Amino acid sequence: QVQLIESGGGLVQAGDSLRLSCAASGRTFSDYPMGWFRQAPGKEREFVAAITWTGGSTYYADPVKGRFTISRGNAKNTVYLQMNSLKTEDTAVYYCALKTTKSIIGITSTTSYGSWGHGTQVTVSS
Numbered sequence: 001q002v003q004l005i006e007s008g009g010g011l012v013q014a015g016d017s018l019r020l021s022c023a024a025s026g027r028t029f030s031d032y033p034m035g036w037f038r039q040a041p042g043k044e045r046e047f048v049a050a051i052t053w054t055g056g057s058t059y060y061a062d063p064v065k066g067r068f069t070i071s072r073g074n075a076k077n078t079v080y081l082q083m084n085s086l087k088t089e090d091t092a093v094y095y096c097a098l099k100t101t102k103s104i105i106g107i108t109s110t111t112s113y114g115s116w117g118h119g120t121q122v123t124v125s126s
Contacts, residue, residue: 002026002098004098005096010123013124019080019081020036020120020122024079024096033099035049035108036049038095040093047109049068049069058071069084079096083122087124088124095118097115099113
């Protein structure tokens with residue numbers, strides 16, 4: 001079993017920055033991509049960003065390209081999401097997730113991830 005714990009959320013103003021962290025522990029999860037997703041009230045959970053185990057490849061949803069950066073810590077069991085130039089539409093609960101397979105196939109799909117954190121709230125005010 002893998003445990004994922006997110007942190008770093010909060011209330012900020014539009015244009016501000018936040019850095020989310022996700023710490024993974026538990027069974028071996030080496031070679032597995034990890035991702036960030038978000039869910040706004042009344043909306044489905046959506047893909048935000050993903051990164052391969054080595055960190056050599058990253059993937060972003062169009063709305064966050066150029067503003068968000070996903071990265072992995074040196075120990076590989078921590079994933080970060082640097083969020084710059086935040087907009088009110090970025091308001092959501094942000095979830096960290098571990099992909100169920102080592103492949104990058106389906107890396108942007110929620111159904112490709114089997115372990116999820118409890119989420120951290122990000123609220124961007126105008």
